[in-house]
Amino acid sequence: xxxxxxxxxxxxxxxxxxxxxxxxxxxxxxxxxxxxxxxxxxxxxxxxxxxxxxxxxxxxxxxxxxxxxxxxxxxxxxxxxxxxxxxxxxxxxxxxxxxxxxxxxxxxxxxxxxxxxxxxxxxxxxxxxxxxxxxxxxxxxxxxxxxxxxxxxxxxxxxxxxxxxxxxxxxxxxxxxxxxxxxxxxxxxxxxxxxxxxxxxxxxxxxxxxxxxxxxxxxxxxxxxxxxxxxxxxxxxxxxxxxxxxxxxxxxxxxxxxxxxxxxxxxxxxxxxxxxxxxxxxxxxxxxxxxxxxxxxxxxxxxxxxxxxxxxxxxxxxxxxxxxxxxxxxxxxxxxxxxxxxxxxxxxxxxxxxxxxxxxxxxxxxxxxxxxxxxxxx
Amino acid sequence: xxxxxxxxxxxxxxxxxxxxxxxxxxxxxxxxxxxxxxxxxxxxxxxxxxxxxxxxxxxxxxxxxxxxxxxxxxxxxxxxxxxxxxxxxxxxxxxxxxxxxxxxxxxxxxxxxxxxxxxxxxxxxxxxxxxxxxxxxxxxxxxxxxxxxxxxxxxxxxxxxxxxxxxxxxxxxxxxxxxxxxxxxxxxxxxxxxxxxxxxxxxxxxxxxxxxxxxxxxxxxxxxxxxxxxxxxxxxxxxxxxxxxxxxxxxxxxxxxxxxxxxxxxxxxxxxxxxxxxxxxxxxxxxxxxxxxxxxxxxxxxxxxxxxxxx
Ligand SMILES: Nc1ncnc2c1ncn2[C@@H]1O[C@H](COP(=O)(O)OP(=O)(O)O)[C@@H](O)[C@H]1O
Ligand SMILES: [Mg+2]
Numbered sequence: 001x002x003x004x005x006x007x008x009x010x011x012x013x014x015x016x017x018x019x020x021x022x023x024x025x026x027x028x029x030x031x032x033x034x035x036x037x038x039x040x041x042x043x044x045x046x047x048x049x050x051x052x053x054x055x056x057x058x059x060x061x062x063x064x065x066x067x068x069x070x071x072x073x074x075x076x077x078x079x080x081x082x083x084x085x086x087x088x089x090x091x092x093x094x095x096x097x098x099x100x101x102x103x104x105x106x107x108x109x110x111x112x113x114x115x116x117x118x119x120x121x122x123x124x125x126x127x128x129x130x131x132x133x134x135x136x137x138x139x140x141x142x143x144x145x146x147x148x149x150x151x152x153x154x155x156x157x158x159x160x161x162x163x164x165x166x167x168x169x170x171x172x173x174x175x176x177x178x179x180x181x182x183x184x185x186x187x188x189x190x191x192x193x194x195x196x197x198x199x200x201x202x203x204x205x206x207x208x209x210x211x212x213x214x215x216x217x218x219x220x221x222x223x224x225x226x227x228x229x230x231x232x233x234x235x236x237x238x239x240x241x242x243x244x245x246x247x248x249x250x251x252x253x254x255x256x257x258x259x260x261x262x263x264x265x266x267x268x269x270x271x272x273x274x275x276x277x278x279x280x281x282x283x284x285x286x287x288x289x290x291x292x293x294x295x296x297x298x299x300x301x302x303x304x305x306x307x308x309x310x311x312x313x314x315x316x317x318x319x320x321x322x323x324x325x326x327x328x329x330x331x332x333x334x335x336x337x338x339x340x341x342x343x344x345x346x347x348x349x350x351x352x353x354x355x356x357x358x359x360x361x362x363x364x365x366x367x368x369x370x371x372x373x374x375x376x377x378x
Numbered sequence: 379x380x381x382x383x384x385x386x387x388x389x390x391x392x393x394x395x396x397x398x399x400x401x402x403x404x405x406x407x408x409x410x411x412x413x414x415x416x417x418x419x420x421x422x423x424x425x426x427x428x429x430x431x432x433x434x435x436x437x438x439x440x441x442x443x444x445x446x447x448x449x450x451x452x453x454x455x456x457x458x459x460x461x462x463x464x465x466x467x468x469x470x471x472x473x474x475x476x477x478x479x480x481x482x483x484x485x486x487x488x489x490x491x492x493x494x495x496x497x498x499x500x501x502x503x504x505x506x507x508x509x510x511x512x513x514x515x516x517x518x519x520x521x522x523x524x525x526x527x528x529x530x531x532x533x534x535x536x537x538x539x540x541x542x543x544x545x546x547x548x549x550x551x552x553x554x555x556x557x558x559x560x561x562x563x564x565x566x567x568x569x570x571x572x573x574x575x576x577x578x579x580x581x582x583x584x585x586x587x588x589x590x591x592x593x594x595x596x597x598x599x600x601x602x603x604x605x606x607x608x609x610x611x612x613x614x615x616x617x618x619x620x621x622x623x624x625x626x627x628x629x630x631x632x633x634x635x636x637x638x639x640x641x642x643x644x645x646x647x648x649x650x651x652x653x654x655x656x657x658x659x660x661x662x663x664x665x666x667x668x669x670x671x672x673x674x675x676x677x678x679x680x681x682x683x684x685x686x687x688x689x
Contacts, residue, residue: 069547089550102548106566119553150649167552 019078020045020203021066021171026075028061028227035061036072037227043220048197048204050214053224054250059207063173066205067096080170090119095169099176101160103148109135109159110144116167134162137196154185161193165200172197174206178213190216211251215239223247244378248297255303255343256376257296264290269375270314271296275339281314283370286377295376302372303345305333305357305364316367319343321358331357335366402625409618416613426619433616436604443584443601446515450522450583451576457523458530458575463564465531466538481535484528493592496521500593513595521593522583529582530575537571538564 019042028036035058043049051059064070066077068089077084084092095116103112113134117127135141138158148156157177164172177193178186194217197204208214214221215235223230223238223246231238231247242248245256257280259273264286271280271294280296310316322342323334331352333345343366351357358364382390409427413420430436465478484492500510500517510516541564549563550556565572587602594603608614 067547067551069550089547090553090555094551096548096551098544098548100542100544102542102544104545104549104563115549115554116552119558147649149646150653152653155653163552 019043020047020080021205022076022078023062023066024076024078026062026065026072026077028058028065028070029073034227036065039075039224039227039229041222041229041232043203043205045203046201047219048194048206048217050206050208050218050221051224052208052211052214052218052221052250054209057224058227059209059224060175063096063175063205063207066171067094067173068092093170094173095164095167095171096173096175097157097160097164097177099179101148101156101180103156103160103163105148107147108144109140109146109148109151112148112159113163113166116163120167130166134166135159137165137200138162153181154189157181157189158192161196165196165202168202170203172202172204174204176208177206178208178210186213193217215251223250225250241374242297242376245295245297245376246378248295248374248376252299253344254297254299257298259294259296261286261290261292261294261375268370271375275337275341276317278314278316280373281370282373282375284375286375292377296373297376298368298373300332300344301330301346302368303343304367305335305345305347306367307358307362307364309365310367312367315370315373316365317343318363318365321360321362321364324360333358335364337366405618406622406625409615409622411615411618414615416615416618426615427623429616430619430623435599436601436616436620439599439601439604442515442598446518446522446600447580447584449519450526451580453519453523454526454530454579455572455576458527458579459534459565459568459572461527462531462534463538463560466535481528481531484525485532489525489586489588492525493521493589496524496589497592513593514598517593517595518590518598518600521589522579522586525586525589526579526582529578533571533575533578534568537568541567 021041021043023039023041023043026036026039027034039058039062041049051062053059061070065072068084068087071085079093084094103109104115107115110131114127114131117130122130131144132141135144138161140155140158140162143151143155143159148159151159157180178189181189190213206214206218218235220232220234221238222232225246231243233241238247239251242251242254248254248256257271257273257276259271259276259280261269262272262279263270266285267283269282269284269286271282273280273296282296286294304310305321317337319335319337321333322336323332325332325334329349331347331349333347335343335345337343345366347357408416408419410422410424411419412423412425461481465474465481496517497513500513504510504512545563545567546559549559554562585602586600587606590600590603594600605617605620609617
């Protein structure tokens, strides 16, 4: 199913325009507190772009600047080439789906969805037509006469989506779209939402703290931390080639080995890590001087466990199995190294079923291939 | 915790309620007394209710009171809502604390002082500007509004503060100007606070005696003023009848409002329960084989990348 990710990210990577939405060097300060620190992003037309980061990192602030509820202290925002700094929220070609949905409780579904069109002075019959169209899109037509409190969370979300799409915005903003939903229906809703967004073809910025959600839904994502963008890229790219310790640890889990660069060629690097019996060999070059302090990230699924010492003279270490957590299709092993550090390894179900997998307390060799490590300089 | 014995708590409770309601019960009973002497029971009669209907002074005063109360309620809600909204929303401007304290102060300033100061103001204004000429409905109205605005402002302020900003932001996001948002979204959402404020102002104005005494003039005697002046001359069975009618109206009003609200609440709770149930059944259908397979297959990339298994 990795295919799906590639499928969705491929066109995005191919679309190298000059950017439909441009966030240029935006700074936002609340008093002395810096919520956004020189953030720059480019979002292509019809792209689903996720802002991913832990709570308090400034994602919502950026979204609210795009919507016009906050003004940037410095920097510029261009949507379709238009500078929006002086445009109030009620004149922006931008619509937002709120985290709490914010459906007006005193209006029916139909009136909620039609609200934006009524503000524009669209003729009555056209409003009715477009509202029905939007409700059909989210399959909520038969609930048109209900009030928001008569709907379930999932239904409310779909009405909120219809309401923010009915004005055909140039940019759609989703603030934590799944956070108010029951876990049970979250996953299905993610795919429904993606289908709808693909169908209408709208440029979309989504905020989330859930990396799973961002990875599933987004064409590209920006990893944010403390008001700064750490990395921008497609889900696969960010996962396979994190550019920093933060990205590597925030997206998925990983094993980090700290060390210094002892040999740096265009096609490979050797890193010496204190406490490891062998050097680390990575088959890609880096830009940095010899002796530089780096971390090497190795994803658990890239780690092999064996009872025999590996053939290769590099990328191995010895340890004892400390924990085994059976996860269904695979098992999560935690191996304690001589110096007390832990290495996490995933062992696939196939190996487990063949009865060759090490068990608790076994002495094992941990190893990985030269293409599995990623050198992180930040 | 010490648990009081049952007979004990029942009797204490009984005494408490007796203290609250015995005077009212007596009043209602004596309103049906035939005798003109309020304290001597001489037989059942409804004649004081008949007298009441013929009492032109009383009826005129009642109409006047009603008129002033309605005017006061509307004006207080308009001004108080404005004030409360501003205090709640445009928070943290300079001297906000001062303004908040100043809107609260009229609640604790004795009415006598408010009455005297307003009277002084009106008299001074009349001498300087020739307006308002004498005292009457207009001056009473001003005084009552002054009294009630604070209550409304406080009710509205606390309601607006707890209102989720995202409703208003959503409306603005959809193209409504701030002015329009206030009338189309904010006001309907705080309607309950407005109704409470309106009712409170109405009742405060309807039975206000002290302030009214300072601000009324000839030909503007409100019902409380009439009642007070009559009762000062001695207890009066006609007043008992009047009070009984009031109690009846208020009771009916309160009970009806209560019933209505409880019914509405129950209906809402039922509808929300039904909406929730529809979601659970939705989730159940998701587990049907076809859907389950779809969801499972589709969910893989996220699961894989999170747990980091390589396929
Ligand atoms: N209106 C505000 N006034 C002051 N500080 C704010 C305001 N809004 C957000 N912040 C601060 O800015 C930072 C980023 O907030 P936010 O964008 O909401 O984070 P996130 O959505 O990523 O959780 C936080 O430290 C928060 O406290
Ligand atoms: Mg947030």
